[in-house]
Amino acid sequence: MMPSMVILELIKNPGTLGLLESTGMMLAIVPVFLLGQKTRPAMRTSVIYFAGILALIDALILAIFFNKFSAIVFLLGIKILLPIFNMTMMAVRMRSVELASRIEQRSRFPYFIDIEFFFNTGRMMSLTIFFILYSIVNQSVALRYSFVFLTVLPFIYVFISKKIPQND
Secondary structure (H helix, E strand, O other), X not given: OHHHHHXXXXXXXXXXXXXXXXXHHHHHXXXXXXXXXXXXXXXXXHHHHHHHHHHHHHHHHHHHHOOHHHHHHHHHHHHHHHHHHHHHHHHHHHHHHHHXXXXXXXXXXXXXXXXXXXXXXXXXXXXXXXXXXHHHOOHHHHHHHHHHHHOOHHHHHHHHHOOOXXXX
16 A cells, blocks of 8 residues: 555556556566475575565665655565565464464464454554654655665564474
8 A cells, every 4th residue: 555655646647556566566476486486494584584675675765765766666676575575474474373273282263363463463553653754744754764664574573483493
């Protein structure tokens, strides 16, 4: 939602937004496929870390330049990186559910509820960061800098996920 707002703020053309969204999704197919084929479970945290670095660079480009070109680069980068994050983070989440349910000999359902709760808590945190910047300064500053704060979250996830064994 928020990357789309950046495009609409700077380019002001919904048609361009649709074209960029579609192009980004088409470009994401290749790295997701290659990473799915070439990486092993033990490499998941490294993939998240590497994607986090790329997302931080992407957000910094947007924050520093904040023009039409940087918005296009940002949106395409996010469209490519989000499926990579989802692919690797979901595997780590499923592995943690599997291990916890086996250790505690409980159903997996409560763990999925916990995952969704915290996943949506993260979304609420990102919206809160955006709205704080929006209310203190303005919409342009919120769109420009909130992504820099948000790209720190994958590094926290890497730190936590390193404690979860990825192999039996």
